[in-house]
Amino acid sequence: MAHEIIFHNYPTSPFSEKVRVAFGIKKLAWRSVVQPTIMPKPDLIPLTGGYRKIPVLQIGADIFCDSQLILREIERRFPTPSLSPQNTGAPYGLGFWADRQIFQAAVAIIFGEIGDMVPEDFKKDRAAMSGGSFSAEALKRAVPLMRDQYRAHTQFLADQLEDGRSFWGGEQPGLADIHAFMNPWFVNSALPHRAKATLEEFPKVMAWFERVRAIGHGTHKEMSPKEALAVAKEATSESHLAHDPHDPNGRKPGDKVAVSADDYGRDPIAGEIVFSNAHEIAILRSAPEVGEVVVHFPRAGFVVSAV
Ligand SMILES: N[C@@H](CCC(=O)N[C@@H](CS)C(=O)NCC(=O)O)C(=O)O
Structure with a gap:
């Protein structure tokens, strides 16, 4: 069975609103997990490994940080109707x-x-x-x-x-x-x-x-933060190991890295590269609350450093 779309957000978050409108354009059904507006976020951090910002998208044990990548992932999984009707980047x-x-x-x-x-x-x-x-x-x-x-x-x-x-x-x-x-x-x-x-x-x-x-926002039902953690723990990531032949710094799957935003909320998230490309880097990490998860970040606006 396909995993549900679990969306960690809060009602007043403008970056979450971007994704909610994308759900509306595509008429998607999703689960809403309402997270706190300030730290601590005890049921978000185990999923992300330290990324504290909202929104975060969860599909089983795959965790997508930042609205830029979330929108791209939604478009990839649910291509119709397209968010880029003119098909441009x-x-x-x-x-x-x-x-x-x-x-x-x-x-x-x-x-x-x-x-x-x-x-x-x-x-x-x-x-x-x-x-x-x-x-x-x-x-x-x-x-x-x-x-x-x-x-x-x-x-x-x-x-x-x-x-x-x-x-x-x-x-x-x-x-x-x-x-x-x-x-x-x-x-x-x-x-x-x-x-x-x-x-x-x-x-x-x-x-x-x-x-x-x-x-509008498509249709949604609430899910408790604890239930979302349990979903991650039950699930296995759908991400596959892949080499990035054009990585400008020669990074490869298995490399230990830390990823952080380059603007604010720069807490580094450590893990091992699963795959990367020009748009995205996915790292494997684990925590007792969620087991092994793969956390995905955009490349534009994010810093990747070796640890
Ligand atoms: N680049 C991020 C920015 C996200 C962002 O700044 N989110 C705000 C809420 S709209 C946030 O996380 N503020 C701090 C917090 O909620 O703890 C994205 O596109 O998702």
Whole structure:
């Protein structure tokens, strides 16, 4: 029997929203495991080996970290309807535009306005995760610049929609819409009045936002975090050992490595390479709660080092 799609997320997570929209486009049925919004995450870390961010996708004993790779894996397993109707790789690049450029502006816009109301333990957690401090004052100071940035990047989207198309690439929604949707969704969930203000100038973007929102999330049922750990323990990974003839650093299956994000939440995850390619690296590791699992990471935006 095929394993269920188990999705570790929480409702307010914008990166999770990308994947939930992908589930909606493909009308998938999935299990939702709601994880904490701050550390500790005692039922997530045994699965990932230290990766603390959300979302994480679990298919049996295969664990996929980062929305970039999760979207790719969903597309691979459930190709119809495609997330890349135009069959190009460019939308993956747009992920970096949304995740780094616009997200930074959205965070400042939101927390510059509500930063004073954020609980102390959340601030401490996010400061530790980013290796700095979480200063409501600094975010407030950044707001004017970030509103300018947010507007400028929204104009790119408005230009794309100018000819009256329904979605980024034409009449079908896809990956580019998913990336472009994340930040307006985030601002809208935290500060609906601000989201409205940021889109007032862009009626076509506003209409597009409602169209993407109407796609929904497919269908889901909750699963407890403990049950997800038990699924991993019962299952065997479906990943196969494969040599990567083009690895620029000559890495090979069996090499012991540590993988970490290159931006924030950089906790290294150690394991042995199972396979790797230009998009992905999969490492084998084990923990008492889950037995042997294979944890998959994207290559773009991640650092692989020998241990
Ligand atoms: N590059 C990651 C970014 C994920 C990310 O920043 N997720 C946020 C939530 S939306 C997070 O994990 N924040 C810290 C936490 O929830 O503990 C991805 O694309 O999945």
